[in-house]
Amino acid sequence: MRAPWVAALGATLLMQVIASFMAQSLPVVAPLLTGSLGLASEAIGNLSAINAFGTVLFLAFGGPFLARLGPVRMLQVGAALSAVGLLTLAVGTMPALVLAALLLGIGYGPSPPAGSRILAATAPPSHRSLIFSVKQAGAPLGGVLAGLVTAPVASAYGWGAALLVCAATALVSALAIQGLRQELDAERDPARSIGLRSVFSPKTLAAPYAALRLSPALLPLTLLAVSFAMVQGCLFAFTVTWLVEARGLTLVQAGGAFAAMQGAGVVARILLGWLADRTGRPSLNLLVQGGVAAVAVLVFASLPVGASPALAATLAAVAGFVAASWNGIYLAEVARLVPREHVSDATSGSTLLTFLGYVAGPAIFALLVAASGGWGVPMVAVALQLAVVTALVAPALLRR
Known part of the structure; x- marks a missing residue:
């Protein structure tokens, strides 16, 4: 018997919050973490790229596990892996840091396909965008918790x-959704x-990409998502x-601005x-949002040195x-x-490519910081690429 969509949404929302809370706690403690290990501050970009690469690994090869164990169990496994990843940081060495970032990424991996599979089977079609968006609101909400809990x-x-607090929260949440497993x-x-042999077979690797051919709108939509x-x-x-290194805020003030950014999300x-x-017209809405977002990032990048924490939080929120x-x-x-039976594969394929953006973005940003000797060029570049891509995919999406 199908579980009510409210219960399904509650479970997926909770685990989305936890997955994000775990992942976002790493950049929040980055100024302390990189300092204690003698790393340059921009090294967090490389760790974020490794984190995203871990998610890509799950999206590429996790399909058999999702089919065998079910979406609820995989959400629980993801939370446990993230907890292990954060606890690995306690070793305090560079290899442990890399392994932790990778495990955090793999632990986040089940969230998109498992959540989509659950909600596609339970959400009323007339409210699908809203219900999926409520579930995805758990991602910035997890970031809010990282800013308001992890930083202080x-x-x-x-x-x-x-990190101990984060890991304990993840394990408790995984136990909390156990009662829904039989139904979902x-x-x-x-x-x-x-x-x-099954997990690493060419068929498993090809399934998410093959699903992208099920609709001509999937590829341009995915490029915009990237x-x-x-x-x-x-x-x-x-x-x-x-904000700490270049704009003179304290860690707690910067964490507050980070929380404002996540809360607005x-x-x-x-x-x-x-x-x-x-x-x-969801696709049209996304196109308009892409143009506005590019402008908002440029405005945020113009925050002057010595600006008040209130102004920093306001621009971060926008x-x-x-x-x-x-x-x-x-x-x-x-x-x-796509048809319901292909939702997991299509979500995995599209999200896999999208997460390459999470891999490439921070890595390129870190290189630009080092090459330019400042933060201005990277901030402008990341905003302009969104404006360009939005304009390029607009004709294809508007035709749909």
Whole structure:
């Protein structure tokens, strides 16, 4: 018997919050972490890229596990892997840092396809964009928790204590959704092989990409998502470090601005998801949002040195409102464009490419910081690429 969509949304929202909370806690403690290891401040960009690469690995090879274990179980496994990743940081060495970033990325990996599979099976079609957006609002909400919980705990008790709090929260949340597993994992395939030969077979690797051919709108939609992901990945990875290193804010003040950015994204994902359902033109909404987001990032980049924490938080919130609220509308569109039985594969394929934006964006940003000797050129570049990509894919999406 199918679980009510409210319960399904509650479970996916909770685990989205936790997945994001875990992932975003790494850049929040970055100024303390990189300092204790003797790393340059921009090294967090490379760690964010490794984190995103871990998610790409799951999206490429995790299909058999999702089919065998079911979406709820995979959300629980992802939370446990993220907890292990954060605890690995306690070793305090560079190899442990790399492994932790990779495990955090793999732990986040089940969230997009598992959440989409659950919601595609339970959400009323007339409210699909809104429901997917509410679930995706858990991503910036997790960032809010990282800014409001992880930063103060790290400042008061050290980054090790902050990471212990994060790991414990993840494990408790994984246990909290166990009661829904029987209903929401009812369509899993217990006979699906998860041996090495099956997981790493060419068929498994090709399935997500093959699903992208199910609709001509999927590829341009995915390209727009990649561009958005580059912007969001850079903002989330570098905002705290940029505000501390280049704009003179304290870690707690920068964490507050980071929380404002994430909080605005929570509100925007729900509001803009509702608007997409009302207009009936989700792709057009995303195109308009892409242009506005590019402008908002440029304005945020113009924040003067010595600016007040209130101004920093305000501009961060504006950037977060438009640059970190596209995910739910995009995932709802992917689910709408393909048959229900292909939602997991299409979401994995599209999200896999999207996460390449999360990999490339912070890595390129870090290189530009080192090459240019400052933060201005990278901030402008990341905004302009979104404006260009939005203009390029607009004809294809508007035809649909």
